[in-house]
Amino acid sequence: MRVLLVEDDPLIGRSLARAFEGSGAAIDWTRSGGDALSALRANRYSAVLLDLGLPDKAGLDVLKEMRRSKDETPVLIVTARDDVDIRVAGLDLGADDFIVKPFDFDELSARIRAVVRRHAGHPTSQIRSSEIVLDLAAHEASYKGITQLLPAREFALLQALLERPGAILSRKQLEDALYGWGDEVESNAVDVLIHYIRRKFGNDIIRNVRGVGWMVVK
Numbered sequence: 001m002r003v004l005l006v007e008d009d010p011l012i013g014r015s016l017a018r019a020f021e022g023s024g025a026a027i028d029w030t031r032s033g034g035d036a037l038s039a040l041r042a043n044r045y046s047a048v049l050l051d052l053g054l055p056d057k058a059g060l061d062v063l064k065e066m067r068r069s070k071d072e073t074p075v076l077i078v079t080a081r082d083d084v085d086i087r088v089a090g091l092d093l094g095a096d097d098f099i100v101k102p103f104d105f106d107e108l109s110a111r112i113r114a115v116v117r118r119h120a121g122h123p124t125s126q127i128r129s130s131e132i133v134l135d136l137a138a139h140e141a142s143y144k145g146i147t148q149l150l151p152a153r154e155f156a157l158l159q160a161l162l163e164r165p166g167a168i169l170s171r172k173q174l175e176d177a178l179y180g181w182g183d184e185v186e187s188n189a190v191d192v193l194i195h196y197i198r199r200k201f202g203n204d205i206i207r208n209v210r211g212v213g214w215m216v217v218k
Helices: 010-023 033-042 059-068 084-093 105-119 152-162 171-178 189-201
Strands: 002-006 026-030 047-051 075-079 097-100 126-128 132-135 140-143 146-149 207-209 213-215
Touching (some): 010 026, 059 075, 097 105, 152 171, 152 189
């Protein structure tokens, strides 16, 4: 899962970036609304964490521009203002959820999982194909009677594939889902992660289409 954090406070931004890296999610951090919109045009994100008090334009204006341009990326507004009018305005503009500062990171993570799965049409914390069950809360994968707790990167790769079952994802698409700006990506990183997943569940859990990419069965 790749998340865009839009936050101008350096202490909050650094703290969240470290927390997300520890959870295995890729995090891109921008400090202004303009940079956020540029990042959204250039990259695909699972979710956006949007602060309202930005230096160049209001967070609600960023949200308005996103929805006007048909960008449907889930948005969770992060704000210090526990103001009903602000919440109503954000929801009417297309926000998916709110969380008020200060907050617990576990709650924030759960809210992100909830908006991402609702956006993908999954009513619970489990996403499924015909063969695989991935539990977003427990970080467990199940396949043909085998259930394993997965390390963060392996889990993120399997999640990226399960979000588009039946579709072939290229190496670049998988790297984009797994790594944020500034992350060092070794040339065989995707191959190594797939090898570890197959070692746990068998080779058929992830299918390779030679010269194109990888997929899971729909």
